Amino acid sequence: MGGKTLTAKERMAIPRAKMPEQNPAARAANFEEVPFGLTPEQAMLEAQRCIKCRNKPCIDGCPVGVHIPEFIALVAEGKFAEAAREIKETNVLPAVCGRVCPQEIQCEEACTLWKRFGGVSIGALERFVADYERNNNLVKIPKKASSTGKKVAVIGSGPSGLTVAGDLILKGHEVTVYEALHEPGGVLTYGIPEFRLPKKIVKAEISYMERLGVKFVMNVVVGLTTTVDELFDELGYNAVYIGVGAGLPRFMRIEGEDLNGVFSANEYLTRSNLMKGYLFPEYDSPLPPGRRVCVVGGGNVAMDSARTAKRLGADVTIVYRRAREQLPARGEEVHHAEEEGIEFKLLSNPVKLFGKNGRVVGMECIRMKLGEPDDSGRRRPIPIEGALFKIECDQVIMAIGSGANPVLTKTMKDLELNRWGYIEVDENNRTSMPMVWAGGDIVTGAATVILAMGAGRVAANSMHAELMGLPQPVTEES
């Protein structure tokens, strides 16, 4: 089919590709990845669906501006490795983004075909070409600009830090990434479960960055092991990027939250993903399987926690205070969770946890109704007086968001923060301190991998300009 030119009508007649998946009953008992990925034939057929429209709205829909129609055209020709390289011009983590980006509200939603035919499966194609390139050992190291002699320190090895590192190393700067934990990747490593993002893929992306020349230093908590001042004054860095994530778990401040069996989603997911608690006792960090687990919250982190608990053998209920339409999680995640047998208790909010011998045994909730829209534009949940009910449970996972972790920022007296403790930046992600940039969740509060990468891209361009004495890029205030 490669060389044949199809008419737009013929292209639109091709049914939208769907990745085959593990069946729900099987996957609810293992930690293997859920979708299998497209076959080369499926990918080439799906790529034919792109009608090559002139205005390329998909690119505008992508926070890092991946050259989407260009890479899809290469897929259609069967040039998969070339397609992967085309993506890598603007996105250092295609295998990750192909899996965890919410394409349905970004590139795919922007696709001209979206409304009538369903957008081109850009995410599945991105994942396919990145996997193809990696699995066939076709990963090439791009040519770097000649050395500028400038040194950049990146604090935090999550998606925004990796983007900054990847961009700046190609521009000829010397880049070192500092990570507080013992494995690089930030939320990609400790937060997102194996069944959604296999850790071998994160490792491969990191090793690609290492081959580009990025240095990774683990087990350094900037703020405690060293300080930003020392990075400049003693280690001779010319610029610093702060991408440390939000990293302060929120609790509800209700009675019983300090009982055993009550976890923040951060703790639960870190025990599972980073510490491999689901392989206990082969690995030493315990993550005891619950019998009945309640997960409080309705975002992607809540879905990840619920699906992890399910895989450990629990009956799982998601308790969310608004209605189904307001669930902040991706539709695909909610769908997967439902397929796996996770129960949703909507319009319900915990008010109290019960304990016995120091261990949680149940939760009291109040029913909610929806009122007028609040600041977020979503209808405000209002408790229905007296409408209390109990759920029996032996584990509770609080997945209600994160705040700004102050470990680093409190050691930087001249760094301007907003009233919630997040770092204030301008449209180029510059902070109030000279030669210090910041981006990702420590600026915006908890958001997505790709938005953090978008912020990293903006910062990297600005850092490069500043380091080279060029005018600052003109960036639209978002």
Added chain:
Amino acid sequence: MKGTIVTNEQVVPNLRRLVLEAPAIARRAKPGQFVILIPDAEGERIPFTLSDWDASEGTITIFYLEAGVSTMKLTRLKPSEAVHTLVGPLGKPTEIEKFGTVLLGGGCYGLGGIYPLARAFKEKGNKVIAILEARTSYLIYNEDRIRGVADEVIIATADGSRGVRGHVWEAIKILEDRGEKIDHAHFVGCTYMMMTSSRATQLAGIPTIVSLNALMVDGTGMCGCCRVIVGGETKFSCVDGPDFDGHLVDWENVFARAGAYVGEENLAYQFHQSRDDGAIKDDGCKNCGKEAV
């Protein structure tokens, strides 16, 4: 290399002194801070109180009791081998001020942990009285070093084999009886010792700090595993502590949370020991007659 073992020796039965190469930590360490280490690639992240450090040598010292899988793995590490991960210094440093007379109480790993406190309080111009607690006389260690910086050292043993018969709180009573005016107290050791000692100082009206030893995962405030209730408020030991007002700590909660994984800890210990002994092979069961599978 960072995390390389310089010394790993038993100082008293089951309690070991570990000296590690860690120049970056040694350089910044302050009394009251801790490190997190992982013994090997499958290991867990465990916090240890810093008991000494030498910035010029680039080394740190911790003391540990072999009590589970992680510490069993630590025991087996030999000089020139390295732990998998070592990070720090973590936590808020202890506030070292001139209080007047400072009482330090240590037990178990705390006999190591109170040494840097004794040194710092002494340097600040305090009179330092240290109570060293153990079950029996031969379990007392680090005594010479503490004697080197403290004005007075009192030994308390549960069996009365040396010094005061009893625990730290009983030694505090003796100090009170002789009319010693104590302005500040700080306890490092097992939860029971810190709780009973805090009760004694509360009755005597002595402001008291305890260095809690909660379970942790990341140790940087990210997970909330180490939460404790202090004065009715939930705090994170790793970033808000580990030092807290001993009179405001909810001890019942500290005990409960410390025991959160006792079942798993025992299971893991047996799992590793049986695997190491080669006993994991199935010989069937002599009691019920089940045959090997």
